Structure formats: structure tokens, C-alpha cells
Amino acid sequence: MRLYFNRIARSASATLEGLAVTLSWVFRRPCTVQWPDKIDKPLEETLPERFRGILEVEVRVCTGCQACERTCPIGCILVRTERNAQTKERFITGFAIDAAKCMYCGLCVEACPTGAIRHTTQFAGATTDLGRLVLRYVPEGTRVVPYKPSAEPPAGLAPRGSLAAAHLRQCFPDTKEGAR
Amino acid sequence: MPAELKDLAQLREMALPIAGETMVNMGPQHPSTHGVLNFLLVTDGEVMHRAIPHVGYLHRGMEKLAEEVPYHGYMPFTDRLDYLAAMSANQGYAMAVEKLLGCGVPPRAEWLRLIACELNRIASHLVATGTMAMDLGAFTPFIHWLREREVINDLTEALCGSRLTYHYLRIGGVGYDLPAGFADRTLRWLDHFEPMIDEFDRLISHNEIFVARLANVSPIGAAMAIDYGLVGPNLRASGVDWDLRRDLAYSVYPECQFEVPLGRGYRGVVGDCYDRFVVRVLEIRESCRLLRQAFERLPEGEIQAKVGRKLKLPAGEAYARVEAPRGEMGFYLVSDGGESPYRLKVRTGSFSAMSIIEALSHGLMIADLVALIGSLDVIAPEVDR
Amino acid sequence: MWELVRTVAGQGPVPWYYGAAAALLSAGVLLGFASAFAGLASFVERRIAARMMSRVGPNRVGPQGLFQFMADGIKLITKEDLFPEGHDPILFRIAPYFVFAGMLGTFVALPFSARLIAADLNVGVLYVVAITSLVVVGIILGGWSSNSKWALFGGLRSAAQIVSYEIPVGMAILCVVLLTGGLSTQSIIAAQGGMPWNWFACHSPFAAMAFVVYLIAALAEGNRTPFDLPEAESELVAGYCTEYSGFRFVVFFFAEWANLWIMSAIATVCFLGGWRIPLVSVAETYAHGYWVALGCLVFAGKTLALVFVVIQVRWTLPRLRLDQMMAVCWKYLIPIAFVAVLGTMTWMVLLPWDSALGKALRGVVFLATLGLLGHLARRTVATYRADAAHYSRMAGQSLWYAPWRLP
Numbered sequence: 001m002r003l004y005f006n007r008i009a010r011s012a013s014a015t016l017e018g019l020a021v022t023l024s025w026v027f028r029r030p031c032t033v034q035w036p037d038k039i040d041k042p043l044e045e046t047l048p049e050r051f052r053g054i055l056e057v058e059v060r061v062c063t064g065c066q067a068c069e070r071t072c073p074i075g076c077i078l079v080r081t082e083r084n085a086q087t088k089e090r091f092i093t094g095f096a097i098d099a100a101k102c103m104y105c106g107l108c109v110e111a112c113p114t115g116a117i118r119h120t121t122q123f124a125g126a127t128t129d130l131g132r133l134v135l136r137y138v139p140e141g142t143r144v145v146p147y148k149p150s151a152e153p154p155a156g157l158a159p160r161g162s163l164a165a166a167h168l169r170q171c172f173p174d175t176k177e178g179a180r
Numbered sequence: 181m182p183a184e185l186k187d188l189a190q191l192r193e194m195a196l197p198i199a200g201e202t203m204v205n206m207g208p209q210h211p212s213t214h215g216v217l218n219f220l221l222v223t224d225g226e227v228m229h230r231a232i233p234h235v236g237y238l239h240r241g242m243e244k245l246a247e248e249v250p251y252h253g254y255m256p257f258t259d260r261l262d263y264l265a266a267m268s269a270n271q272g273y274a275m276a277v278e279k280l281l282g283c284g285v286p287p288r289a290e291w292l293r294l295i296a297c298e299l300n301r302i303a304s305h306l307v308a309t310g311t312m313a314m315d316l317g318a319f320t321p322f323i324h325w326l327r328e329r330e331v332i333n334d335l336t337e338a339l340c341g342s343r344l345t346y347h348y349l350r351i352g353g354v355g356y357d358l359p360a361g362f363a364d365r366t367l368r369w370l371d372h373f374e375p376m377i378d379e380f381d382r383l384i385s386h387n388e389i390f391v392a393r394l395a396n397v398s399p400i401g402a403a404m405a406i407d408y409g410l411v412g413p414n415l416r417a418s419g420v421d422w423d424l425r426r427d428l429a430y431s432v433y434p435e436c437q438f439e440v441p442l443g444r445g446y447r448g449v450v451g452d453c454y455d456r457f458v459v460r461v462l463e464i465r466e467s468c469r470l471l472r473q474a475f476e477r478l479p480e481g482e483i484q485a486k487v488g489r490k491l492k493l494p495a496g497e498a499y500a501r502v503e504a505p506r507g508e509m510g511f512y513l514v515s516d517g518g519e520s521p522y523r524l525k526v527r528t529g530s531f532s533a534m535s536i537i538e539a540l541s542h543g544l545m546i547a548d549l550v551a552l553i554g555s556l557d558v559i560a561p562e563v564d565r
Numbered sequence: 566m567w568e569l570v571r572t573v574a575g576q577g578p579v580p581w582y583y584g585a586a587a588a589l590l591s592a593g594v595l596l597g598f599a600s601a602f603a604g605l606a607s608f609v610e611r612r613i614a615a616r617m618m619s620r621v622g623p624n625r626v627g628p629q630g631l632f633q634f635m636a637d638g639i640k641l642i643t644k645e646d647l648f649p650e651g652h653d654p655i656l657f658r659i660a661p662y663f664v665f666a667g668m669l670g671t672f673v674a675l676p677f678s679a680r681l682i683a684a685d686l687n688v689g690v691l692y693v694v695a696i697t698s699l700v701v702v703g704i705i706l707g708g709w710s711s712n713s714k715w716a717l718f719g720g721l722r723s724a725a726q727i728v729s730y731e732i733p734v735g736m737a738i739l740c741v742v743l744l745t746g747g748l749s750t751q752s753i754i755a756a757q758g759g760m761p762w763n764w765f766a767c768h769s770p771f772a773a774m775a776f777v778v779y780l781i782a783a784l785a786e787g788n789r790t791p792f793d794l795p796e797a798e799s800e801l802v803a804g805y806c807t808e809y810s811g812f813r814f815v816v817f818f819f820a821e822w823a824n825l826w827i828m829s830a831i832a833t834v835c836f837l838g839g840w841r842i843p844l845v846s847v848a849e850t851y852a853h854g855y856w857v858a859l860g861c862l863v864f865a866g867k868t869l870a871l872v873f874v875v876i877q878v879r880w881t882l883p884r885l886r887l888d889q890m891m892a893v894c895w896k897y898l899i900p901i902a903f904v905a906v907l908g909t910m911t912w913m914v915l916l917p918w919d920s921a922l923g924k925a926l927r928g929v930v931f932l933a934t935l936g937l938l939g940h941l942a943r944r945t946v947a948t949y950r951a952d953a954a955h956y957s958r959m960a961g962q963s964l965w966y967a968p969w970r971l972p
Contacts, residue, residue: 008897011388016937018881020944021383022320022617027949028956029966031327032621038972050356052341071489073253105256105347106355111489119341202714225718317790317884323618331959372955379948383881389791390883547794547886 044161047121052104054122055097056164057137060154062116064092064146068108076101077108077117082143091143099125100133114149120161127171135167191220191232201229206549208237214311214553215560217534223546231541231549233534238564246524251277251491252351254521259345261509261526262562264307267293267300268504270349272526275430275500276511277351280493288481289353290432295474296339296348297502298467299366303332304505305460305467312457312554313384316393321384328376331369338362351491353484363475370468377464385461394457395448398540398552405451408539409532412507414556417443417459418451424503436473438466453555460557492519506530506557530562566591566683591683595672603822604634606872613873614880621972629971644811649712652808656710661809661816663703668820670696671827676750678840678861679850689750690738693831694731697786700820701727704805707817711808720805722887723788723795729894730785730792736902737779740772740909741765741835754839755847762924762931766836769916771908773930776836778902780871783828785890788821789875791882792890829871833864837871840864 035043047053069077080094108117125133138144147153192203206219216237222230242261246254258273259266271293278285285293306329310322333343338359340348348355384390400410405418415422423440425433441462443455493515501510507529516522533556540552570579570587608623608631615622624630648657674689676682686692701724708720742748744765745756757764766776785792795805809817833839840860842850850856885893916923949964956964 007388014386014388015878015882016941017382017944018384018387019877020941021379021948022877022881023941024945024948025320025324025617025619026613026968027966028619028952028964029960029962030616030621030972031330031619032972034621034624034972037625048338048341048359050339050341050359051337071253073249073256103256103345104342105345106341107253107256204715225714313883317793318882319614320618320880323620327619368955368959372952372959375951375955379951382948384883387883389885389889392889393883393886545886545888 044121044123044165050119051121052106052119054099054120054125054135054164054168055102055108055117056120056122056135056161056167057095057097057117058157058163059092059095059116059137059144060157061114061147062092062095062144063114063149064090065113067111067113068117071107071111073105073107074101074103076103081146090146092138092146093143095137097135097137098133099135100130114147116147118160120164122161122164122168125168125171132171132173135164137163137167188218188234191234206231214558215563217553217558217560217563219537219549221541221546221549226545228541228544228546228549231537231544233537235531235534235560235563238560240561240565242565243524243526246521248520250519251493251521252489254524255350256345256347259347260561261565262504262506262528262530262559263344264304264559265300265504265506265509265562266344266346267296267349268502268509270346271297271431272500272502272504272509272511273513273524274349274351275502276498276513277491277493279498279500280496280513280515281351281487281491283352283485283487285353285485286482287432287479289483289485291474291478292354292358292483293349294432294436295366295471295478296336296346296354298470298474299332299335300346301467301505302464302471303329305464306332308505308554308557309380309457309460309464312394312551313390315550315554316390318384318387318390321380324376324380324383328373331373335362335366335369338365350484352487353482355484357483358478363478366471367475370471374465374468377461381461385458391447391454393547394454394551394555395452397448397453397548398544398555399449399452400536400540401451404536404539408536410507410536411529411532412503412505413459413463414456414507414529414533416441417455419443424501424508428501428503430502435477436470438470441466453551456555456557490519492517493521504529506533506559506562526565528562528565530556530558530560533558534563567685568680591673595683596669599669599672599823599826600819602826603819604638606822606825607637608634610876610879613876616968617877617880624972638815641815642812646812647808647810649808651712653710653712656706657808658813660703660707660710661813663706664700664820665703665816667697667699667703668823668827670699671831674750675827675830676754676834676839677864678857679751679847680857681861682751685749685751688748690742690753690831690835691748693750694735694738697827698728698731707809708805711805713808716805716807719795719807723805726788726792726795726887726890726894727786729891730782730898733778733782733894733898733902734786736899736906737775737782738831738835740775740905743906743909743913744768744772750834750839753835754841757838757841759838759841759843759845761838761843762927764836764838767927767931767934769909769912769926770930771905771912772836773934774901775905775909776832778898778905779832779836780828780874782894782898783832784875784878785894787824787828789825790879791885793879794884794887794890825872825875826868829868829875830864832871833867837867839867 033039064079064081066079066081069079076098078094078096079092082091082093083089084091104119106119109119112118127133201222201224204221204223206221208216208218218234218237220232220234221228222232240260242257245257249257255270255273258269261269306325310325314322336346336348337343339362340346340356400414400418402419405415405420410418419442421440421442424430425438426440441459443450443459445452445455446458447454495515495517497512497514499510499512501508508527509529510527512523512525512527513521514523537552537556541549544552566587570583574580574583611633612622612630622630623633626632626636671693673683674686674693676685704720704727705724708717708723711717741753745753747753761767765772767773788796840850840863841847842856842859842863845856850860916926953964
């Protein structure tokens, strides 16, 4: 009998406590970040330095050692080199990263001796065609001279994130984001 | 039942319903199963007679993949063995490789590992307790917990660059050192979070309806828990005092002070669903204690031992166990001297938890089945790997 | 509504077409109101629920997300009209309309203000309780005609739940009827006073108990959490409306949202004094147009306050299992409702409405309710304060965010 009234009393007080908690939340600041409509600056600029976003390659400081390609456990990097038989010169003719396959582990970045391949804070790569997520950092038909680590770094290197942003625009060609 | 693999058709044949029973498929896609799990329920409409788990929908061949990928390269894969307990999975794998390699881990790295694993444990238990509440109809506590978990995600993002698949622990240590202000940020969050656990208790843990849904539902006795190989909070809720962090004393856990919460029949019987829930909430509090101790005692030093870029382990085998949020995670590594493991076998807590569901299902109502699965904290990628 | 007909038709017998036109007009107005409320209630619930969960809620479709319900409605209407295999062709189609009729029919007897009532039936509340039973027919038909075992089970369980909880609803309203001496909704309101201590909810502890019993039972009637097992989990799918899609599904859920208004409105009429304005007598309210308008606002305000409570309860409490739900009804609510009825009768005999002791005790009950609300407010403030300092240290901004601020 006492258990009966006990249960009623406990239910009532527990419900009241719960109502007090939810009511207090109505007065608290919501934690929603209304992206992309109501943010001060693009989210890419607020992410921490170490954020492992979409990869980019500054090919001008790439030595063509293919360490990243060998280290990648998933095989999403393809570096093509060409050797001129007479002049014994090596060229980088292709550097493709499949951003869809990449698992953003960072092993390639750690393997790179010069920091040519690096993570950016770019994360927006939603697209309707998976093929558009293959980012080719050496344009078709061009040949890049590999960087020699002893030499001076070339001037005017692209800031971190700009190359990836430029390449990711191919993901949404027909939308207004493509023009962003 | 003979121990062979059965496909869905064979399972259905074996459990053909008799008159008055219906077989329904609690299919791979379902709002209340945590991940891609399938149950064949034989029920008479009100009460279940059997619930046969059917697993394998999330099998990705992780153990076979280990044989193809070099040792360093497999670490990101261990993140995905249990995405909510990625740090612990990393640690288990790293410990197995380090055992075979015979290399030690610098003290600072061990403490950083502890910080990472305990932060991860809090995040995992937040999801576990939150989804339990959500399965029972209380959506608000789950969202509150996700809000706290977002801060943990932000912390790990600052620490290692990723919010879920961390790839933070490496063979021989950890991958990154603490960024500037990390300790301060985490401690300020802990100051905010610990009272939030009290608020969560007031909102849902002590709610009569919640207790009535969970207390006395599917009690698992200590003997049954050990027979079925339950581990982690499931085992401790049944009253068995076993925690690898204290009893196996790996990493720097012996230097810390923490309690191991046990199920005591808080509002019902020892080992019922409510005990499993309360044990997880208490473990969150203990992890907060551990984190504070770790930040106080963090020594200076290196963060990773010198291991080569290309690892070739000597032939042999090693078994390493860690206390993941879902219980013991065991990594059995066999090496034949090459660059990749010869065989890697992962033993996870959710697999045993799936197996006990059938034994408990007789006489359970379907609403109770949902509570049971939630309380056992089954995660599909752990079950199927 | 009948007054309007009288003013148009004058004295004497009223031709049938005046009555028919009035009926159609009032049905149209009420349908429009019910639709508008159902849509806006779904939107407002999502916004309120979001703030309780530290979120923002839908705010992109239209100004501050106001057109969200229209977008949802358009989406549901343009869906394919599915028919399950083996369904019963007639019953499947008419089932939603039973539920709809059961819900819309109650609007007729709701007194929006002194002269604003579609039909002042002299069996007002009895009619309301009876017509809501029509919903059960719709649910059973929906479950049966879907040709699915699970829909049938869900439908039967939901029907059992609604039928069981009609008893506490009826008995709580019986207390009010005893106090009024009549069944007409306007007379119930007239029997209460304008000031809060003259409402029936504060009449005696037994009437207060009846109020609480009514609220809980009305939640169950409306399939709202904590009693929403039929629609949330029942047999793993959506219960009786599993096989419905598109517009038919809209009709089922339209009924649920409009039911929010109905359950709160009946509670307001019976227990919270309806449209009674403090310090203004019934006769004066009937006499002047501005009092009628104010009465309408008072009624809407009280009803919306109860709607807010219902919404808040949904997002606070978990779900009861079906057998626990039945236990709550038969073992807790019905005995308490019995006690409430007997107690009210005793109280009425011993302490008449106008006696000094009666007034004093009404004041005591009113103060006790205020005390309860004050306790709730104190706990709310304490919960907020427990977090405010730590949060602002952690996040660098203040925790306070006004509820009316639209992000």
C-alpha cells in the first residue's frame, strides 16, 4: 500500500525535476552553428591547424620520390614520373589523389620529405559524380621538374588550402557553389 | 546447434514458427538497432519466443586486410573496427605490435595514450547512454549528450586533426603532442561537464518511467555473464569485479586512482538493464577523474619511440588486451617475419553480447528487446569487423 | 452560431436553409482553424523542442521557417498513394476519415468565447467525450484493412489504449459536471469565476486531482508521449498507419496535432475557467463585443499554455511500455479518479461554493498550486545557474539566450 503512494510521489517528483531541466534549457544558448548561412567567416578558416581535410599537393616542392604513394595503405595516390633516356632527367607527369578513397589518415603527409603533400582544412567535396573527386594536381600533358631539396624553394608557393579549394570547384560545376 | 555458418534461409528454416507464432524480421535497417544488425523474431504478437541474431551485414574483411597492409599502414584501419572506441582499438593493435617488436613506449606517450583513451571512453559512453534513452523515447537527453560529445570532438580535432577516426596512437607512442592550451581547454570543459552528468541523472536516470522500463528487465547473473564471455560494463553490471585497467595493469593505469563501478541492483536486480546503464554513467565520472589526474601528472619527454618507417617484425605471436569502452578488445597478432601480419584476429566485446541475446530473449516483449540491445551497447562494426 | 442565425432570420420558425448555411459556415471556419493550428503546432513544437535540446529548429523555409509545415504538407501530398496488397478497398479509404471526423467534431462544442461557439449543446461535454470515441473506430479499421499482421496488432493496441483511458477522462469531467450541475460547456464556464482561485482546478484538492488525472488521460487519448508506443515502436513499425502514405497519412497525423488543441481546450474549459476574464461577470461578457474578443484571447492564452506543457512533457519523458501503460490507467488513474469524484461530491455537500470556509479552502488550494509552480521555477533557475558560470568560462560567451530571440 505504501509502495503504491510511494510510486505516485516518486513519479510526480521525477517528472517535475525533468520538466525543470527541460524548461531551463529553453533559456540557454543553442549550440547550433548555422552553416553556411549565418557564420562570420568560412568554416575552413576556423578549423585547427592539424585538421586532416582533403589533401593537396604543391607540386613545385614535390621531389617525385613517391614515398606518399608507397605509404598510403589504401592506394589513393598515383604519381606518374617520366624519365628522359638521353638527358637522364626525371619529370613528374601526373599526381592524382582520389579524395573519395582517401581515409584521411595522414600517413602520406608524414612520409613526405618536403611537405609538398599536405592536409588542408577543406572538407566540402559533395558531388554527384564520383569521378570528379579525383583531384589531379599536375594538369594533363604538363611535365613538372622535381624539386631538389638542397635548392631554394621557389617563390610564390600557394598558401595551404588554396589549391585544394580550386580543384574542388570541379565537384560542383553547375551550382553557384562552383563559382564560390 | 552445430557450429557452422548459416545463411539467412537456413536460419529461417531452423526457427520455423509453429501455429500461433509469427516470424518477423527486425531488419538490418531499423531505428533501434545500433548499426546494421538483423534479428529474426519468433513471437506470438505480444511476447517473444526467440530472437535469433543474424550478423555479418557490416563485415568488411578487416582481419584479412591486415595481411595485405604494412604494420604502420594498418593503424588507421583499427580506427574503423569500432568507430566509437577508436583510441582503444589503436592502443590494442599498437600494444600487440610493440610486444612482438620488443620496443617500449616513452612515459609521456603513455600518459597521452591514457588521456586519449579516457576522452574516447567518455565520448563512447555518452553515445551508449544517450541512445539507450533515445530508444526508450526520451530524445532530449541524447541530444544533450551529443552536444557534450561535440566538445570532445573539437578537442580531438585540435589534438590529432580528426573527429572520429583519430589515428592518434601510433606504434611506439602517439602521433602528435598536445597543442597549446589543450589541457586548459579540456579542464574547463570537465568543469562544465561533471555537473551536466548530475543534470542528466535528474532528467532521465532517476525518472520513474525510465527506471520502470529498465529495472528487472533481462537480468544477467554473474555466472551466465562469464559463460557467455561478456566483457566490460556488461560484465561489471552483473557483479563481476573485472576491469583490465586495474587487474591487468597495462599502460600507466596502475599509477592512477580510480574506482571500478559494479552493478548492485540499483533499482532492480543485479545485472538488469538499469544496472548496465548506471555502470556506464558511473564510468563516465571515473574517466573524468582519470583525465584530471593525467593532466596533473603528465611528464615531459618524447611522444614516440624510434621505430622504423618500414617495420619488419620478428616471427612470433602476441596477444594484447585493452579495456575498450565496450569491454575487452583483444588483438592476436601472428607474424612470419614479413612487412604485414601473417594473421590478425580481433576479439571484441559486442560479439559476445550479440550471442547472449538469443538466450535472454525467451519471454521478453519486443519493447524490452530494444531496451536489452541498447543496454548491451552492441555496435555493429565491432560484431562483424 | 445559433445567435447569428437568429439575428439573420428574426423571430419565428427558422427556414432549414439558414440552419444548413450556418452549419456549413461554422464547419468551414472550424476546419480552417483546425488546419491552421495543426500546421502551426507541428512547426512550433519543433522549434520549442529544439530549444529544449539546445538546437534551433527549422528556420530556413520562409521567414523564420514558418512555411515548414506547408513544405511538409506538400511533400506528403505529392507522394504516391500506395495500397497494400489485399487491402480492404472501402475500409482502407474511409478509416482516416473516421479519425478525422472524431477529431473535428469536438470543435463544435468548444466555446471560444462568450458568444463564439458553433453549437451550444446542452449535452456539451458528453458530446465531446462521445465523439472522440469515433477515433477508435478509425484506428481499428485502419489496422484491419491494411492486411498486415503488424498493423492489426498496432491498431488493436492503440484502440485498447484509447478505450481504456476514456474512463479516467470521463470521470474527471464528471467531477466538473457535478460542480456545474449541467453538461453544457458554456454553463461549465459560467459556473467558474474569473479569478484563478475560482476555477474548478482550485476548487478542492479532489478537483485538482481530477485536473491532473484529466491531463494524463488526455495525453494517452492523443497518443502523445509518454503514451505513444502505438506510433513509435509498436511492432517495430508505425502501428495502425504503417501502410498509409501520402495524403491519407496526413489525415491521421493532422488529427493528432489538432488533438493537441482539443485536449488543452477541454482542460481549459472544464478546469481553468475557459474564457472567463477576471473581475468581469458572465452577463457583462455576453453584453459587449470587446469583452467577447478579450475572452477569446484569454481562452486561447490558457489553451496555448497547456499546449506548451503537453509539448514539454513529450520531450521530457520516455515512453511507457504497453502493459505499464495499462497498469497506469487501471491501477492508478481510475482509482484516483473515483476518489476524486467521491471527494468532490462530499466537498460540494459540506462546503458550498459561496461559504466562507469554502472560499478560504479554495484559496489554500490555489496557494498550494502556486507553490508547486514556484517550486518548478526555483528548480529551473537552480539548474540554469548550476551551468551558467562553467559554460561561460568554457565557451567564452554567456549562457543566457532569450527564448523569444529568433536565431
